[in-house]
Amino acid sequence: MSRLFGLLALALLMFLLVSLPAATGGAPLSMLLGFLMLAAFACGKLGNRIGLPGITGYLLAGLALGPSCFGVLKQEAIADLTLINSFALTLIALTAGGEVNLGRIRKRLVSFLLITSTQVVLTFSGVLLLMLAALHFFHEVFSLGFKGLLAVSALFAVTAISTSPSATIAVIVETRAKGPLSELVLGITIVKDILVIVAFALTLGAAGQILGQNLTDTAQPDLLARLSWEIGGSILFGLALGMGIIAYMRYVSAEMTLFIIGLSFCSSTASQALHFNALLVCMVAGLVVNNLSRRGEDFIRAIEKGSLPLYVIFFAIAGASINLEILSSGWKLVAILVASRIFFFWLGTSAGAALAREELKIRQNLWLGFITQAGITLGIAVVVAENFGALGVVFKNLVIGAVAIFELVGPVAFKFALGRAGEIPHKGRPVAR
Template sequence: MLYLHLFTALAVILFGALVGGRLAAKLRLPRVTGYLLAGLFAGPSFAGISGLPELISSDALGELAVVSNLALAIIMVNIGGQFRTDLLRRYRRRIVLFSLGENATTFFAVALGTLLVNQLLQVTVPGLTLGQTSLFLALLLGLIAMATAPAATLMVIREYEASGPVTNTLLTLVGMNNLASVILFVAAEHLLIHGTGDWLLLVARLFGPIAIGGIFGFVLSVWTQRLELRSEYKILLLGGVATCVAVSEALRLDSLLASLVLGITLANSSPRWHRLLESLRQIDYPLYVVFFVLAGANLHLETLGHIGLLGLVYVLARSGGKVAGAWIGARLGRFGPRERRWIGMTLLAQAGVAIGLANGLAESWPQGGQLVQTVVLGAVVIFEIFGPLAVRHGLVHSGEVPLLSLLQKQAPQGTLEGLHSVVHHFRASLGLPAGHQVSDPGDILVRHIMRQNVETIHNDTGYHELLRLVAHSSYDRFPVVDGENRFIGMIAYTEIRNLLFEPDLARLVVASDLITGVRLTVAPDQSLREVLDLFHRHRDVSYFPVVDPDEPDRLLGILSQNDVLAAFRRLAEDA
């Protein structure tokens, strides 16, 4: 059969993903780690080392690369969607300072480490002195180190349903990291290897992808307005991304940068961006799964034995630079303690963008590019396996992952339970008595699904600053704290809205003046049954603050009506 190797590879990829993802969940690991390991054990690298037959052949990997490229392009479009001007206005220059501090620290840590180690190893590239070789390697590896894997980060966020200020900041930083890394690397590569000549080529490489992404973004935005069916959104977006990648590749331009700009343009120009994104999420997960299994199969285990001291320094310097740089950047941007402490860990994953830059360098500068490629490929093996674990750790400890999401990953249904469910369903289909009772999800506690990382408003915040803060929030009620971070009440959006047409009065108002008289809160050990009753009695309330019953002024988290209903729905589906 002509395509037997492809069908075999797809079967191994999909069933391997199911098994790997389930085992990872059982071991309390992100499923993306299971997908990567499934691909690693099925790929040619592991087969070459172990002597076992390869389940996914090298030919199949080459032919399925188009799926990986499309999936990565879609992920870059998703990341580009975080560059909405309304979100960036909320951050103002704070996010730029955060990114600058984190990227600069990472770059200098890796560049300095590379420079010193190569002086010790005395590796030289033909045509360059030892000092020039060390400088070239330091600059290029330092710029590659800035890039963060968007795919692994996005997948972990989706798997654990992370949401909140840390998650939003993380996604924006991932986009800014990759944007800065690609642009600066292209400029540095051109100047170091080709010299100051051929400026037109440099301009084309820098601004060509931006122009392609921008043009396709505007075209898709206009086309979206003419669509009638929701299914057409999926077709249009997939077709647009594929065309953008095809044109970029045909012109030998960076397709990932073009896809990122496509997402930025769509998010800011299309009134139906959220519909596009929602329709894409209904079909993109299988693509992402295939992408990660293929990424695992493409990992080169043999490079771990070749990266040597230079590769070890790259891994350690980049890890230290990301963690320390995020702390410095958060301080510069005046972000909170959770961002300072945990975002650095969530930026450790590295894969597609870094590999693309290293592979391109190896083609244009074989003498030194192959050394950089070996270091990057070896480091990616480490960052791809341990990066998702770091992302999960940072998000969980920042308080933006509901506990119920973690509990579900720890308790998958066993084989006997699955067999029992199948028999039960088959009996029900035949009209036979069932006799199987599902436990009541109303017994779940608030602490299992509440979100701990809460955006609060200080009681002395002026009205106009308050208006700016709430304009970009998904909440309609906002917790207020005093100077000692003690919870003092909630502001309803209606109270803020009522002052919009009273400018003279608004200038005199601060947040504490708008606190509602009735203080509605829930405790972490209350059951969802009780909370649903509260939501029923207070139909105008969609969020409840969660407070410590022994210390009512201590805010523990926030509970949304959507999260409660989603918990009931998920448990009903599992039953």
């Protein structure tokens, strides 16, 4: 109750401040960010009270304060927060990579491969077919021939494969979950991240030819070279970054907070300049640090120890970016996309887990861990919009609508799955991390 009171008092203070006659000009970025963080944190705590993961609260707070609802956070402010957001993302990705233990994954390699492949193949083909049928039925949305609809459906299917590593790691860190389910979800999510980039580049090239679009430079012919550069370069840079961190841990091992801040700045700036995928770079770096260094775990724990503000900022901004208007306009297609993705994730993951003869609790709950979606899917949507004109914009809006739902539902489902699989330690019980 007192948390609610605190939240209301905070909102009242903010309201009074922005309506002060003495104040001219827009609210500074720091005021908006501070308010967003406090409101999101309080919402996260209130959400915890009813069993929801904190990030759902952060997302909801962001959504409420964003342009879609109260508009405290305008679109320009969200754009200005990109820099801070990208810092947060690099650190979240480092933690995600650092949580993957290759030794333990090697022991479950068969499961890992079977589940990944069945999930990817079934989800891609299933969503493609269902979306093809749906687009054919709602033909006025895209007004294309069969081949054109097939190309658009394939792009939808690619977006359906991906899962958000940041939301996944956020739930794992918050719940302090430990066990096969969390390891499988995180490991497969990271691998799928690479698969999605490859699949998207190939699909985009094919779709461009079918739809007769002159793709912009970012999506142009020497696709293979660009793809190799982005993925290969990201992995190599991530390896180098990881080795650099290990060297620092070994030879300096001081001022960790400062080092982490500098590292975040360097990796995001360098990735941006070299057109690498910052998420992939940092995940690989985290993976290298945790698996090749005995002190790696200390480093990852050092980030985790101060990670809450990162999650709050990242997900509150993600919530503020959710556009509800899009949901209301194309809700039928969004609903089909959402339902088909969930259904085929369930089918593919359960089939893979059954083939791998996983325990019942894994077979029943694993699929729930893959529902989250965020950054990379939105990135795909933006690239499609940039390359396919009006058609691309409709595509982007539909994908954003679906991501909005998955962003909100995914963490809840994952936390529920972790609870059912018995991987969330009870309060008061020591956690062996």
